[in-house]
Amino acid sequence: MNIYKxxxxxxxxxxxxxxxxxIPDSEEFDIFxxxxxxxxxxxxxxxxxxxxxxxxxxxxxxxxxxEY
Numbered sequence: 001m002n003i004y005k006x007x008x009x010x011x012x013x014x015x016x017x018x019x020x021x022x023i024p025d026s027e028e029f030d031i032f033x034x035x036x037x038x039x040x041x042x043x044x045x046x047x048x049x050x051x052x053x054x055x056x057x058x059x060x061x062x063x064x065x066x067e068y
Contacts, residue, residue, distance in 0.1 A: 001025060001057055009066070020045055022053050022063040031062040 004021040008014070023029070034052075036043040045067040056063045 016067055018045070019064050019066045022057060024057045024060050024062060026060050029060050029062050031064060032056055033064045033066065035066050035068065 002023045002025075004023075006018045007021060008017060009019055010017040034045075036045060045065040053063050
């Protein structure tokens, strides 16, 4: 597994515009993109439990969790 934390997804870096990416040890995989709850008012990309990440990676699915 490769983990990439706090990747900016905008041209101008902004604290709330980052994502974390978890990639399985495989050359080909699907990807699940998770947006945390909170009604666009609160919450964090860190809200996802690591068990969710492990579940997906074991099934050859990459996981991206987004801060907005």
